[in-house]
Amino acid sequence: MKTYGHCWADWLYGNEKDAFMVSVYDACAEIDKCGRPVMKAKLIGELRERVSGSNRDWVEGVRDFLDFETHLLDRGQAPLNLLEDSDEYRTLAVVDAAWRHGAFRGLCRTPGGAEWIGHLGELCAAMVHQGFKWVRGSDHGLDDWELPALGEAWCKGTAMWGIAGFFGALDEAGADPDDDAALTRIFRVISAHHMTGATWLTYRGEHPHKAWRADVRGRAPRPEAVRRFGARFSWPPEMIDVLARTAEHVNEWVNPPNRTGIPDRTRGLLIGTYTPRILTYTRELAAEMGDAVGDLTPAELEELVYRLAAWMATYATDWRARGDADDRVLELAACGALAGVLRETRPNLTQEHVHQMVEWARPRTAHLSGEKQKELLDCVRFTMEVRGRVPGAFPELGSDGAGYVRYVDGAWKLTTDVFLTADRSNVGGTGLTEKQIPRATRFFNSVTRTRRRAGVDYLGATDEHVGCPVCVGDEFLKSWDIKVNIGVEVCFTVGCPLYDNLLLGEPGDQSLGTR
16 A cells, blocks of 8 residues: 555656656655654654645645554554454455555546546555555564455455456446546556566565465455445445446456466456456457458357457557557557467468468558558568468577567567557657567566477576566566656556466466366
8 A cells, every 4th residue: 555666656657757756655665664653753744744735636645645644653543444344344444545545546537537437546556556465464564454464365356356447447438538548547557556566576575475375266345345335435336336346256257268278367357258348349359350360260269259358458558449540550469369379279370371460450550651551561470470480481480588589479579569559559658678678578488487388389498587477577677767658568567467367376376266
């Protein structure tokens, strides 16, 4: 709820160096960690004076945080709204307090979009933040009122609930372009908390890392408890509905079987039956790609639906599943998901497959200049050839496992190009630097290393971190030294945890949705 820092603030504002904001959140972190009452009171007073003249939206949350800390210091207890003394209502009370008093309020406000979307984003960020506090443990001075005191199952479930909550909002509000700015904003906020909670060592704490146990299934409150609590404490009705449905989804979701035998812990978690609008659109997209490539079997087509759902979830800063021009440009990168499905059942793709996907992509770029259209279509062709292992197309497949070829094999060059082309995500910034490309690839390798097939997929090189996703992710997260396009930035960072296992357990274990 309370610990922030430079990386978090830079992420939130797209690498804009807002010195005032960074210093304020650093001061919040200092207050959070201070164990001496007299010193804590002094720090609270100093920060209150610093923000007294500011009218920025996010400062409202900082003032709430200071009021909360003062209340806790003076009375020895947190100002919780507790309906009943049970774990699920205490979880709701903690999450609600983290939203109201944890420096979240004001973070998701935008000029456009329904007000409830901003409220939901701030609450979901509070869930992810509180849930990931479990990995920090009591060594970081957690108060006994906080969510970790309820145990791992509630922390894991609340983190899942907060992440899934955004996709519920995307399904509900994403059909209306007026909500685009609000949805982009809340995904940036949730992504920042997810990624820092999963990998940033400043936030998590140093090695040895506390790991989520495979035998603990995440829990969320019952939908009826969410509705009762939300109504009692004036949550917006639209927000209550989304959160009730996503809580039920977290509790009931079972990971569908994967016919390939490769562990996949999040099939249907982020985009599934609880997001009917997006799932319908994803099925239509899969059918369109299947028709274009021409020789998909029914089983491959069904697998493509799951692959596309995981793939496009990483584009959620700007992808809306409406089928507009920007969606169609961003979906060019989905050819990487198709290539992955095809490679499962045949040794390699053919040049005919490549040609068919280039022709599928052509009308999706027709509104662009001739030069930009050629650039994107060439990238589609190259990505399909490399990812599809097309014989003779690229003689030196492999690289060192983190170089440019592996980068293209992950379809990430195409990812960068489509984000920098789509109008909705063209908000300035560049792609990854030469230094960041191998870091991004090593991070992806680390979280997917148990999903690789010998002789077919890259197995994962041993590096100085022995493939630890937390250490590699921390290194990658700290490497942002230029203003990268926010869509690219979020996709490459939070996309890895979303695509694999949310980093709520060891890669490959099936615990999230099978018990």
